[in-house]
Amino acid sequence: MPLRHLTPHDQHRFRQYGRGPAVPVPDPLIHRAVERRAAAAPHAVAAEHHGGTITYGELNRYADALAARLAREGVRPGDHVGLFVRRSIPMLVGLLGILKAGAAYVPQDIGLAPAAQLTHVIRTARTRVILTVADHASRVPLPAGHRLISLDTEPLPHTPGPRPTIRPDDGCYVLFTSGTTGRPNGVKVTHRNVANILLTEPGALGIRPGDRVAQLLNIAFDMAAWEILGCLAHGGTLVIRGKDIAAAARTADVIVATPTVLSGIDPAACPRVRTVAVAGEPCPRPLADRWARRAAFFNCCGPTETTIVNTMSRHDPAAPLLTIGRPTPNNTVYVLDADLRPLPIGETGEMWAGGDGVSAGYLDNDRLNADRYAPDPFLGPGHRMFRTRDLGRWTADGELEHLGRTDDQVKVRGFRVELDAVSSVLESLGGCVRAVTLKRDARSLVSFVCPADVDPDAARRAVADALPYYCVPSEVLPLAFLPETDRGKIDKPALLRLAEERTAVAR
Template identity: 40%
Template sequence: MVGVCLDRSPDVVAALLATWRAGAAYLPLDPDHPAERLAFVLDDSAARLVLTSAALAHRLPGTARLAHVDTPATAPLNVAAPASAPVSGPVPLSGRSAPDDAAYVIYTSGSTGTPKGVVVSHRNLAARVAWMREAYGLRPDDRVVQFASLSFDTHAEEIYPTLASGARLELLPDGGVSLPDHLGGVTVLDLPTAYWHALVDEIDEIGWPPSLRLVILGGEQVHEAAVTRWRERFGDRVRLVNTYGPTETTIIATTAELDGSPGRPPIGTPIGDTSVLILDGGEAVPPGAPGELCVGGAGVAVGYLDRPDLTAERFTVLGGERIYRTGDRARWRADGRLEFLGRLDDQVKVRGFRIEPGEIEARLLTCPGVGQAAVAVHRETLVGYVVGEDAPTGEELAARLAATLPAHMVPALWVSLPGLPLTANGKLDRAALPAPELGPLTRTAPRGDAEELVAEIFGEVLGIEGVGAFDDFFALGGHSLLATRAVARIRAAVEVDVPIRTLFARSTVAGLAAAVEELLVAELAGLSDEEAEHLVETGNR
């Protein structure tokens, strides 16, 4: 196992391929994840080496063996294992991978509070790449955006079919949030459904390239209204494909062409050598009846790394075929396509991220003063509920969680309760958890036109009244998808190109307002006298 902890650059792709060439599997490590989580993943996976850069080395534990990809090697690399996992002699990284060897391991949220690593083989991945290359019609003249973080398996859907087709891979220097600024010439987009929904909300403000021919969605349920609006704009010119598949089934397992047919958009039919069963108590249910969606065939992963009990529980054999029990509810529709109906357990999806509330709740219960804890989703925002007279404030709890959990697993809103609602059987009744109050806030009022404009747009996007001059967009519950929407509205209001990265660098109302004013001044300074007079005469703000 070789960890890869790098920012988005060509070095990332080289590192992944080099790891395979050495006969190893790679372990994606997100540089933005807390140091404690990175340390856990490295220890749990027993990774022997981490490929990183000098700028990111401080994020990794001192016990890890590091190789800096931005430092030229002066001799062949023989890697000794860290002190925590001693071996006899050096460990040379050499050899070639075989079809049943692990290609990569990706860690996902765990319901018991511990993340688990999903092992995917080269055979699993090769089957997917071959299908995607043909089904998506990838060609050498395609330009495919690499949107997903390396820590999500969608990166494999973007990188490997593109390379195998001789196409061009477009890297986003500032991550997915900068996509609207880098659409020129793009032909294929592979997006989280929630992000696509945000783009559709601002469909007339996005500079869609004429070259765009295919958009692939995945991660959660597609909204019928969004498909309708998309097709009103693009018709059949841009192919729209909905995909479904947990990490354990190697990226995707089913697809559906979204042609605008009325009704809830389906997740389609099995791809390639994949099979799907809808089961209830181990028995197949008739068409139309709901049940657990189970996946078999070429994409079913090897299992969970060093978790034989959990692997045996979720990966089973039925009728001589190895299948993965997804925990998702679905049904076969009359048209022969699958419809997603939700979860059988408490797992949730927030903006395309797969989250086990139990992992967050387990962390909360370690906080002094917290007697009980629950986590739920309200309006696409993660909400934390705590019980305890001496419980810390929401801000303090968020800070504690941020030290151990990725940002998407830290609740943005908090509610203090005298007790958690329970069902008649004494279990947590998540449906009865109250919605967080999003009423007026007591803040310093915006000062001047620019701050008033930014505060108004923040309030509209976040659903909050009374946003103040020093309120932070992300502290109020904002995230990258909403940031895209907020910046699009600011651009439309002032008719100035405001880069999305500006909101991340200056996320308060006052900070962003000042940045907008600076951009306005710079643009005005470049106008001729005639252009300036025209603006004054027309009253264009």
Template identity: 35%
Template sequence: MTRDAGGTDRFVPADAPTEVRPVWAAFRSQVVRTPETTALIIGGISLTYRELDQASAGLAQLLWQHGLRPGRVVCVRTQQSALSVIAMLAALRTGSTWAVLEPDLPVGRFEALCRDTDCAVVLSEGDDAVPASVLSAMPAPPAVVDAAGLDPARLVEAGRELPTDPYPPVPEQSPAYVAYTSGSTGVPKGVMVGRDQFAASIGCRGPVYGTERSVFLIALRLSFDGILGGMFWSLTGGHTLVLPDPRQLVQVGQFTRLAREHRVTHLFNIPSYYRAVLQDPGGLPDTLRMVVVGGEECTPGMVAAHHERLPGVRFVNEYGPTETTIACTVETDPDPTGDRIPIGRPWPGTRALVLDERLREVPAGQRGELYVGGSLVALGYANQPALTAGRFVADPYGRPGGRLYRTGDITSVDERGTLHYHGRTDDQAKIRGARIELGEIASVLESHPGVAQAVVLCERAGQDEPQVIAFVLPTPGSGPPDASKLREHCRGRLVEQATPSLFVPVDPIPLDRSTKADRAALRRLIPAGRQASPGTAGGDWSGHRLAVGRIWAEVLGHSGSGPDDNFFAVGGSSMKVIDLHDRLDKRWPEALRVGELFDHVTIAAQARRIADHLGERAHGEEPAPPATYEL
């Protein structure tokens, strides 16, 4: 740490990386040092370091019997649970590679994993098993292990009886994990991260996260690589890791209750989720020492809200694409009075260069594209050498053979050496922590028989979260495709955040002078004041649904929502939830608390709650489980 001119402690990284210990060795040292300390809490299950080690040994043996070896991949296709974490540790233990792909992610990502890597084993469970049709189409399908019977307690017992690990040592340059992200051509791409890069990223965090005994709660799914920093910093440092189960993650009230129950000291969120956490009336515990955000742009307003609600709790903003191993820069204690929140300075051992189109460094204050070099640059994309060569380029400023990752992010560096983010150079965007490719969305839409061409934009209104808007040219002879049917077509093919919230029929697509889609002209076609009453979307509009639907249209700016659509899938955001609550509360005072809007996120569910509050019986509405806030 160093103190700046204003008297604020700030993290200033060293020029060289700190001493790096392999992640598996660091975890095992904690098993020896603090065997009875609680290592993991998730879904009502608590495991000590000794038990977590034994469980990973038991699962490693089982996966090895099914063909898992160094250089091969285990696909963890289970709901977030203790077993998911045990499987990741089992992969480290055997020298193999893990890839977490939860069952609700598009099956195309699993197919891409099997195409791009040597996937030996799939760990799946019950109704979430890999479709037989998908496996039968593969020339050499992986073995499928049913996780339903793999209780952590049984794995602990199995591991306790095993002798010393029989697994061969592997080079630290071997892949530790593969993280899948969207691809601009519609084909997902897998980022391969080496064990040494993973270890370097975890080893950087001590000077920022601190050395005191900690309890770290992370509001992310395991398929997001952003979870790995806090997760393995905890497991290699003798701390306690707390993870929400799927229900606790999507219901903010339960998440903050989890934080209070376990007296957490550290919290990691993506900014849009943290906005909702700050609104929860239950609040966070007084033990909290640090909040870390990452995964999408952090705004001054959110930092100001943090300081107002949690004075004295440190705030950290991390930045980094998946290709730079979790995060490559960090800003501690950002000032909320500025125009934007910096993305900070590089972690130790990392180099950040702001370059022009000829790979020349730009002067301080000027904008250029951010290139990242050093120990955190990933191995590349699995089975995609051309794409790897286009994004991982030779480093003209470093040692021979060094590489830079071309981020595609527009940044500037100020006179203090702090980086600032100014947007993208291409068609990528981040929404609620998920990186999406506009080209992938267009490709999926064009596979619909009613769409001849699609152009997709990601627009931000003020400081609100981005909104995905699709402009669709109907196929000849057909009318404008129904928005609800297009949205249904996107489900199962795209992650929730990538599903467009608004579909605008266009005939023809306007072109610019270079005959490309004229995006400026398309922006002018976005309906202003899109507050028409619902009805264009199908469904039952009886009871209070019509009134609630009209309020949704006012908040979202469009009328394309059906009674059973997820608010966050049709353009809603944590900031828009506040607006929605204000409007609903004016019409039906105290019928719904703001936190309940993260549990009941369909028009039908909200209408049902209003009817219950008024003592009415909602016509034709059967009770249904609360819907979810998608991460």
């Protein structure tokens, strides 16, 4: 029995806190939910972009025609099809058409991804067909034997083809995450995985027909699937942004974002916004409080490998803690020690995730699969759990505190330091909106705070008052803004380069 070392009380709480509610999923195939919306309201606007719109009926027809075209090109259920596009209405046709053909879409932002990355994605995902638009076709490094289809110029069949047999455990998308070796790892996420989070609450975000959902994020980021498929599966209107992120947010009812992206949006300028969800990186408490006073604000957590998010918490500004909540429906979370034994409630350990959100694994990487996925002894035979590399602990009332990443626990002067703990202290300083702390060398930390008028001396004193001396950054650099990756997260390598440049200039 894997719980026998715990007290009876902690055994009960381990089961009670660690399991999300068992909830039926309306349809295990996410595109079928979109088809139902098209049948019910064909004239409703599915998406808008740069003044153009597409209705649900049009989107469904074009996607059916594309699926027939893909079938003619030899695409079959279980295949992977590249979707190398920028934010646009053709992007939606491509995504839905691939799913209707029974294949998994492999998204890349063709305007941002370098050729070497596209080549790696094509090779690893074994795509034979790639969808793009005419303006970007020349950027696709097309191997011999591959077919490139332009979504906005090539004619599509007038009649749909036969519907393929698609199973819930077939792939829905393949997301490439940043790998520790520098080479992105392809994660295969199934229809069952996606439907489980997007078609149940709270992951469905209460989206109703006619709601406006902002599409702010890079399509190669799994949270974009939350925006896109979460909206279309519930009959909303997807507001696809142009260059101005805030302009799309201002007219939206629902926003899904990283904290970094959300911090650039003024809640006072978004009177329609009813629901906000953030994930992808730790959320500063001041940002959560500011939005939670105006809307239902969900602080969420979960890597790509557990399908978008697997814990969610609706934040109350009056709450003593900002937590990541509890497992979402049909999912589990375990706080384990290094021997994969459950820890007593309140002790810090590594979070492992189980249940219907656990993805099918990495493409062509048996070593990494063996390291990060393991049989789930708590759910039993046939189930797997995933090692998130996130640190956490249960509060006494069953909420998960996120305490950083295992790789964010660094040694400074021989002492273990949690970088997020330092940043949290800095973010509690009046006037500081955002903070990031990084290890500069074996003896020192460097912190970056935003905005540029934060007093660095006051910031260092705040850390010295709250944490041991070895946690105090040797330098605090105020910046007008923090650099972002193309996925809307803080660009930590860029910050370290900036610190090195400033040190070099000072010399």
